[in-house]
Amino acid sequence: MKNNFGLSKEEFNQLVGQLQQGNERLFEQIFLSHFELCMNYIQNQCNASYDDAYEAVMDTLVQFRKRIIQGKVHYGNMRYLFTLMAKQNYLKLEQSLNKEVMSADDETAFDEETLGLLDKAWEQLCNNCQQVLRGYYYDGFTLKQLTQRLNHTSNAATRKQKERCLKKLRNTFFTLSNK
Amino acid sequence: MKKRLNKFYANQLTEAVEEQLIKQLFEVKFDKEHKERWEHLLTEQYNIPPNQSTIAKVAQPKSRNLPNAVPPLHQSSVFTRFRKWLSVAAIFICLLGLSLLYPMFSSTNTANYMQLVDNYLVEKHFAPPQTRMATQTVSELWARATESYQNGDYEASAQHIQHIVDRGTATTEHFFYLGLSYLYQTQTDYPNAIQSFLQARQLNQHQYEDEISWYLSLAYVKNKELDNAKKELKNIVEKGNWKELEAKKLLESLSE
Numbered sequence: 001m002k003n004n005f006g007l008s009k010e011e012f013n014q015l016v017g018q019l020q021q022g023n024e025r026l027f028e029q030i031f032l033s034h035f036e037l038c039m040n041y042i043q044n045q046c047n048a049s050y051d052d053a054y055e056a057v058m059d060t061l062v063q064f065r066k067r068i069i070q071g072k073v074h075y076g077n078m079r080y081l082f083t084l085m086a087k088q089n090y091l092k093l094e095q096s097l098n099k100e101v102m103s104a105d106d107e108t109a110f111d112e113e114t115l116g117l118l119d120k121a122w123e124q125l126c127n128n129c130q131q132v133l134r135g136y137y138y139d140g141f142t143l144k145q146l147t148q149r150l151n152h153t154s155n156a157a158t159r160k161q162k163e164r165c166l167k168k169l170r171n172t173f174f175t176l177s178n179k
Numbered sequence: 180m181k182k183r184l185n186k187f188y189a190n191q192l193t194e195a196v197e198e199q200l201i202k203q204l205f206e207v208k209f210d211k212e213h214k215e216r217w218e219h220l221l222t223e224q225y226n227i228p229p230n231q232s233t234i235a236k237v238a239q240p241k242s243r244n245l246p247n248a249v250p251p252l253h254q255s256s257v258f259t260r261f262r263k264w265l266s267v268a269a270i271f272i273c274l275l276g277l278s279l280l281y282p283m284f285s286s287t288n289t290a291n292y293m294q295l296v297d298n299y300l301v302e303k304h305f306a307p308p309q310t311r312m313a314t315q316t317v318s319e320l321w322a323r324a325t326e327s328y329q330n331g332d333y334e335a336s337a338q339h340i341q342h343i344v345d346r347g348t349a350t351t352e353h354f355f356y357l358g359l360s361y362l363y364q365t366q367t368d369y370p371n372a373i374q375s376f377l378q379a380r381q382l383n384q385h386q387y388e389d390e391i392s393w394y395l396s397l398a399y400v401k402n403k404e405l406d407n408a409k410k411e412l413k414n415i416v417e418k419g420n421w422k423e424l425e426a427k428k429l430l431e432s433l434s435e
């Protein structure tokens with residue numbers, strides 16, 4: 001496994017640009033082809049089982065994607081950072097498996113029903129709203145970045161659209177939950 | 180959590196708490212979607228299923244789970260001994276065959292490295308990101324060029340970039356993709372590809388440094404300028420970065 005997953009600096013910049021534009025193809029091409037190597041590394045280094053190594057690397061993939069989008073990963077030694085994160089994720093996983101009783105009223109846990117309603121409410125949003133809400137709340141873009149990305153006229157316009165879309169999501173969510 | 184959700188529906192949360200709740204909800208939703216997609220891709224394209232049990236079911240014969248199971252007929256001692264002799268004989272025949280075929284292989288060495296280069300050229304280099312250019316026309320030409328390149332129409336992308344070059348506003352990136360377009364188009368134009376890569380390098384020695392070395396070496400091989408190709412390939416191997424292994428393999432093939 002090479003230091004930067006075989007990417008040149010230009011390719012890395014393209015990867016960041018494409019991810020920020022919502023195109024995940026290159027990211028998937030690069031990182032999924034290295035998935036097994038990372039798993040093997042975790043299995044060898046931590047004596048992890050196949051299933052645990054898979055889960056740890058999968059969690060790392062999700063986190064790494066976000067970090068790249070937010071400009072927190074730099075070209076240099078991505079492999080080191082990735083494997084370090086995977087190791088930490090494995091240790092976290094191991095700790096959680098060792099806890100005999102998981103907290104039943106976990107503050108951050110959502111039940112399947114709520115997530116199902118969210119999916120339905122999400123599908124009823126227009127494409128623009130989905131882009132704004134996902135960009136702001138999930139990908140972590142600032143209003144300024146979103147304004148540039150979506151070719152809006154001003155940050156204020158983006159903020160207004162975000163509020164409108166959130167209101168729409170909230171209302172649909174509420175209506176569906178009362179059905 | 181239910182309480183917080185109810186407050187959210189009623190719009191009774193403070194902005195900060197609401198933001199936190201939405202972030203958490205979206206994180207669960209989209210992380211799950213990503214994982215499901217990648218699990219599918221890993222299983223289908225890379226043969227890496229999420230659970231080892233899935234592999235075990237396919238790879239392990241059922242009799243392994245039965246400690247006292249009777250060995251099947253092909254594992255009896257007479258058969259095993261016969262099979263051992265059969266394997267030795269097969270290896271011997273293979274070695275004999277290879278030694279007889281060696282002169283034939285070495286005489287087709289040219290075909291070997293050409294085949295290697297053709298293989299390397301099958302996977303196309305990524306399309307350039309769309310960026311705004313100095314003037315509207317150059318911007319439009321570049322947008323058309325990148326679109327054509329993305330669609331695999333390399334003749335058209337070469338033409339559009341050539342128009343930018345004719346205007347005297349071409350950058351390293353333009354020359355680099357012009358070189359690639361000449362290299363990939365159906366009627367390949369290796370001399371012009373080489374020329375474009377060299378101009379790209381002349382404008383900026385650091386931008387696309389690794390890529391230019393690699394594609395220039397491929398173009399040189401195709402244009403039968405083997406000494407120049409070797410020089411570029413040695414440079415890639417010495418630096419030990421992008422395409423190092425491929426460069427090493429091609430260099431060995433050229434030196435045979």
